[in-house]
Amino acid sequence: MSTSDEEQVPRAILKHADSQSSETVAKPSTKTMQQLLNEIDQVKIDAKESIKTLEKVDTRPKKAIANRDRLIEGQRSIKTLTERINDLEQQMNTMTKESNPNWSIKQFDKSKQNALKTLSDLSNKLKQVDQHLEKATETMSGNTQPLSASTVS
Secondary structure, eight states: OOHHHHHHHHHHHHHHHHHHHHHHHHSOSOOOHHHHHHHHHHHHHHHHHHHHHHHTSOOSHHHHHHTHHHHHHHHHHHHHHHHHHHHHHHHHHHOOGGGOTTSOHHHHHHHHHHHHHHHHHHHHHHHHHHHHHHHHHHHHHTTSSOOOHHHHO
């Protein structure tokens, strides 16, 4: 994979995450459990791809400066994915058995519990990767203009 190909991956992830985020917000909150589980599966795939890519970004001081754009895009994609995860977590927390009459109570509770655990695990992994990227941006702040929250937002 060439350097330009590696730089394109986070952009693709960011674009996909942005489009998914706006779709999630635009949909009504009367989703079925299966619809939420499908969305959680998709955010899980997106997050794992993003994590895999961003963990490979070289954050050593000399390389961090060269990878500045990738680091910024990575932080943006993490923010977008985290927002999607938080939204899905809220929707899952408000999900009731009554809105899903075809599910047994045991199956519903187990699925809800597993989904919330998956979202929590993804959120924690994204926080770890964000800290990894944050260290690199701190390194750059001594050599270039600092990356502020407004730059990442």
